[in-house]
Amino acid sequence: MSFLSISQVTKAFGGLPVVNAVDLAIERGEFFALLGPSGCGKTTLLRMIAGFETPDSGTISIDGDVMNNVPPHQRPTNMVFQSYAIFPHLNVFDNIAYGLRKLKLSKDQLRARVDAMLATVRLEGLGGRAADQLSGGQRQRVALARALVREPKLLLLDEPLGALDKRLRETMQVELRAIQRKVGVTFLLVTHDQEEALSLSDRIAVMSAGKILQIATPRELYERPNCREVADFIGEINFFHATVREITDTTATVNAGLLGIVTLPSANLGSHGIKRDDHILLAIRPEHVRFAPDGVAGEITSATFLGERSHFHVKIAGRSEPVSVSGNAGPQGSAVALIFPPERLIGLPSAD
């Protein structure tokens, strides 16, 4: 059994399922992210793992022990709250020491552990600071230190960087990853920021409307999304309607309308049970579309300079939505031709 094992967990508020039959398995030492749009039930799932909500059905077990009836204060988890929840009447040292007082350590031992943790989160010498005299980044570090100092088996982080500005967020992402490697604790991070999830985690679960759509490594998620929603949510992507003509063990031939008849590796259709004559979606990332003279003709309707590569919207005949392309080409209004390399096309089941 996995280290954290969630099986068929459901939770409804007022009859509306917020978390719907979720299965999730996380291994020891993993940095795992739960990614999804606002309101999709991420916090609710995290709170059930921490013990603040009880699942309506399903089981949650950590390290082999079923947690359903264990109160929060007896679970081997600690949480970094979305709002940080720093105790306002305690200074930094006492906030971090809060969860250690019960252990009845000697004064020196307590000080040593808190000081070591202050060093880990780079807050050396700030132990005496009052809670209301901390910057956003410092509060975030205190919240992290306070949870980590208890040496939990599983650390839960609810959008820990959400309240920080962009630069600080990027610095903290690097640090968070470094701290996780150093302490070796299993991290479960909730975020709606796909870049954050992609850059930090070993694996990601993409959630939408209470359900988990896909669990995969960042690379897999980007290159092999298993449905339209995931493909849409992770980065930018172009979709084309197509119909399957022929499938063999190695290749699939599809009629992709504007793109003509295309033959792609059948592995690109994934394991969705796509059959002959099925209507499917072909998806391709903007950076995989190429400008080349012998491709589909189009006109650049917008060009955004982004440094080494630029981002373009290309209007092609017979299609209302422009195609997103990243690469190098002329200014707005230029006539171009586009090539869609078959090995880069991903086949997904069409919703209709």
Next chain:
Amino acid sequence: MAGTGGNSRTGYALLSPTLAVMGLALAAPLLLLAVTSLKSQAGIGFADGWTLAQYGEVLGRSSYRILFARSVGISAAVTLVTLLLAYPMAYFVAFHARHKFAWLIALTIPFWTSYLLRVFAWKIILGYGGVINSGLLRLHLIDQPLSMLLYNPFAVVVTLAHAWAAFAILPIYVSLEKIDRSLLEAASDLGDGAVRRFLRITLPLSMPGVIGAAILIFVPTTGDYVTPSLVGGPAGSMIANMIEVQFNRVGNWPLGAALALVSMVLVAVIAGLFVTAARAAAKAAR
């Protein structure tokens, strides 16, 4: 800071009606009291010249010292009892009640009736032929009405505690309501069971409300006059009753004034000590 001067001027302008009322209604009578206390009574007027004789009398006589001690003792007991009753009620409304506003109204409805009426109600409840005694007689638990219920410090404490409960519930409720619920969850998350969490987070964070409530009750009850005179009897009479006696019956205004001023200073000192101690206690609860 260029704007500060203008700001403080605006501040004083806004405060000026308040300052005027306070000057007339508070400072002036106090000054009058202070002046009176430095006189001595001669017939129906004051003798010429200034004297500290009244203060010597107030501080020197053991009967006054007993009265001061009893007043402070009774009102400390009232404060304690009220806080112990009010805190759970405020806690319930803040954390567990569904219709908070309705509960607050319901809890304060008894206080919409006049203070005097409530004191009389207790007189009827605790009296020789009162509700408690007739109830106990009816149940044959006693065969003589209890006379120990009324006209003693106990009756004063009960009556005052009831009379002031609403004033304690509201500030405690407000301070409990203000506590961020995620702090409580964080405490549980960090290993605290319900009791430890209450002692380490809820209680310290509601301390401002508790201190406010305590001051709000302790200060006025020390000088209460109506309740001890109606339900206190001789054993339960307090310093305000003695002040009344000096002004109205004995006609020794300077002595009455000195008693009033000394009791004011005493209350202020005790309240100050209490606030300091409570702050320190909240700090110690790590």
